[in-house]
Every structure is written in structure tokens, then in C-alpha cells.
Amino acid sequence: MTALPRLFRTASFRLAAAFALIFAVSALILGGVVYWTTHAALEQQMNSRIMADLDRLRGEFQAGGRAQLAAEVRRTAGRPGALHELVADAGGAILAGDMTTVPQPGWSTIEPHRMPSDESELVGIRTLTVRLPDGTLLAVGDDLEWIEDADEAIFHAFSVAVLVTLGLGIAGGALLSVAFLQRVDAISRTAEAIIAGDLASRIPVRGTGDDLDRLSDTLNRMLGRIADLMEGLRQVSNDIAHDLRTPLARLRQRLERVRTTAASTDDYAVAVDAALAETDTLLETFAALLRIAQIEGGARPPVRDPVELHAIVETVVEAFTPSAEEEGKILVSPPLDPAVVAGDRELLTQMLVNLVENAIRHTPAGTRIEVALTVGSGVARLTIADDGPGVPAEERGRIFRRFYRLERSRTTDGSGLGLSLVKAIADRHEATVSVTDNGPGLRVSLDFNLRDGASARPAGECPPVTTQHSR
Secondary structure, three states: OOHHHHHHHOHHHHHHHHHHHHHHHHHHHHHHHHHHHHHHHHHHHHHHHHHHHHHHHHHHHHHHHHHHHHHHHHHHOOOOOOOEEEEEOOOOOEEEEOOOOOOOOEEEEEEEEEEOOEEEEEEEEEEEEEEOOOOOEEEEEEEOHHHHHHHHHHHHHHHHHHHHHHHHHHHHHHHHHHHHHHHHHHHHHHHHHHHOOOOOOOOOOOOOOOHHHHHHHHHHHHHHHHHHHHHHHHHHHHHHHHHOHHHHHHHHHHHHHHHHHOOOHHHHHHHHHHHHHHHHHHHHHHHHHHHHHHHHHOOOOOOOEEEEHHHHHHHHHHHHHHHHHHOOOEEEOOOOOOOEEEEOHHHHHHHHHHHHHHHHHOOOOOOEEEEEEEEEOOEEEEEEEEOOOOOOHHHHHHOOOOOOOOHHHOOOOOOOOHHHHHHHHHHHOOOEEEEEEOOOOEEEEEEEEOOOOOOOOOOOOOOOOOOOOOO
């Protein structure tokens, strides 16, 4: 498709052309109104002039008869700015005046003809003719030329205005279309680059804040999200291949060993139990992956019920306190600020369970773990802090990745999916997650926007919490 047809097909060109056409039609209508209004006003002014002069000449006739009237007409004939006048007898013979034609009584228009005073010019005359008491015909007229000149000037002015409007409209539409096509081409080039595999390409934004800039910004954010998802998919694929290969290989080795070394039914039973335990771990891992995918992909309809976050904290802390004490750790919760957030009670409970369980699992005996909830400036902050060994600063940004585990945690039970599920649930609730140093230890904070106008009020009982490992 050539550039010119593309130019004419753009919405900006068509819109500019449509507005130019509308303006041109409006100018034509306005020109017609001005033309007829001005023409009527000039004719009215001409008629008033003619009647005033006719009354003056009648006065001359009344004062001195036909002879004085004819003398007055001869005296004023040909003066600059004077009207055309004519006196004729009852038979139509011209006695005085500069008209060559005797018009009929009443208003009439003498067709353009050459005047004795100027043989080079053709003029039309608007006349009023009356018959005086003695039968004399008296006619007074005025040139139509100046009205015609005014009409012509108005016509030319509005014609030029319409042509200029159309020209500017088309030129403006073409310029807008060129700019529009350049930006559309930029979007197309970016899309083609992404199709070719360059997921880092982005649509250029001019910073003008116009519609195309806002569209480009939205598309760039969408492309960023797609790139993140693709990177996450690649990471998950790699992590699944790496982290699940070990338990699968271990399961296969056990089965091979029992096949070659088992000497009794009891040996087979022990091997089967071990294989079942390993299989259960794999199934739990896949179930966690599926749950994360469902939450991130929106397969589960979002729930926006009022949830008492402080009640969830109390229930989870109470449920995990015995488990923490068994491992020689202290799980406490200071007085909680009442906070009602909009969300899914089950997912929020699972999120806190994973955080508390993670803190218990990856800290040594004697660690103090504190779960706090504070409210301020319309934000409810849920904090899980411990005074254990913590996480190196360079590692904190990775702990929410699927299957990611610190080297010292490789020997600890778990799949490395618990915090990934926490991040997915937090994102689902538009909560901000931050990981900082607790000096010593680790502090995980989640900031929730409080529901508009919400207050601490009954919202149903918190679901029961079990202390089974969720990862």
C-alpha cells in the first residue's frame, strides 16, 4: 500500500477532512445569510433614497409646475452622487433627465444600458415612477452597480474563506495523519520485534500525555507483564527440571535397589512406604505449583469480602505456638490493631500460615518470631520478624522465586514454593511485599489498603488452621 492511500485512510485525516467540510458548509450557509441580509439592507437604503428624492421633486412641481420641475431636473442631472431623474409628458416624450428609457409607473428595474454621461459603462437602474396630477411622468432611480459590487465582494470573500478552510483542513489532516502513521508504524515495528522474539522491545513514548502516549504506556506495561510471565515460565520450567529431577532419581534408585536387594516382604513394604512418601512430596509440589498458577492466572474468581486480618493473625499464631515450642522457638504476637481488608479469607490465611511456617522451619532453636499488625494512614501492615540468621541482602530479592532456596536450607524439608505462594496471594490482594533486615534476622512486611470506610466489625469466624507443612 503506497503512502498516499494510507494517508487518506487514516482516522485523523478523515476526521480533519470531515471537520473541514462541516466548517466549509457552515461558512457557505453563513455567507448566504450575510449575502441576503446585506442585499436586502442595501435595497432598503436605496429605496429610501429614491423616495426622498421623489418627494423633493414633487415639492418643486407643486411650487412651480412642470417647467420648474424640468428645470430642477436639468440642474441636478449629472452631478456626482446624484440620483437618476426623468420628466416626461403624458405621451411619454422625455422633457428632462438623464434616463434614456421611460419606465412604467411604480417600482421597476431598467436593464443595464449605457448612460449618456458614461458611454463605456453598462448599468442597471432601480426606479420609482409616479404620474403627477397633470399627467406628467416623474421617475427617480439609482444605480444597482454598488449593490452588485457589494454582493460580489461578499461572494468572493466567503468563497476564498471556504477554499482556504478546505485547503487548511486537508493540509492539517495530512500533517496529523503523517504523525499518526509514524506512531502507528512505531507500534507495528515493536509488535513485529516481539513476534520475532525480542521481548525487551517497547513502544516509544513521547511524553506528551496524549491518547497515543497513554495507549503506548498501557501496551508497554502489558508487554512488561508478558515478559515477566514468559521469564517466570522459563524459570519454572528450568526449576522443575532441576529440582524435581533429584526426588525422581532418588525414587528410581530406591525402587531399583529394592528390586535387586530385597529378600523379604518386609523389605518390599519398607520400600513401598518410602516410595509413597516420596510420591506424596512430589504431588504436594505439583499441587503447590498448580495453586500458584491458578492464583496468578486468575482461574479462581476474585473474592472481595471484608476480612478481619487481626482475627486471622490470632488464629494462626495460636495454631502454630505449640509447634514452635516443640522446636524450641518462641512465637509471639503483640497487641494487634483491628484491621478489615477486602479479600479472600482462605488465601490470606494460607499466606500467613506459609510465612509463619517458613520462619519456624528455617531458624535455629531459641529464635524469637513475632507476628504484628499495625494500622496507619489507611494501610494495614502485617509483619513477620525473627532474630534468626536472616537472609543475605543480595539474596532477598530471590526468595519469592519458585523453588529458590538458600544453600543452608537445602537439607531442610520443603520445596521452595511456600514464599512463591505468599507473593502470588499478596499480588492478588494488591498488597506490597517488602523484605528487610531485622538486625539480626529477617523481617517480611505486607502492606494492605484498608477497605473504604471499613472498621473492625464481625465478618465471620476464621477458618481452622492446621500445622501441616504447606510446601
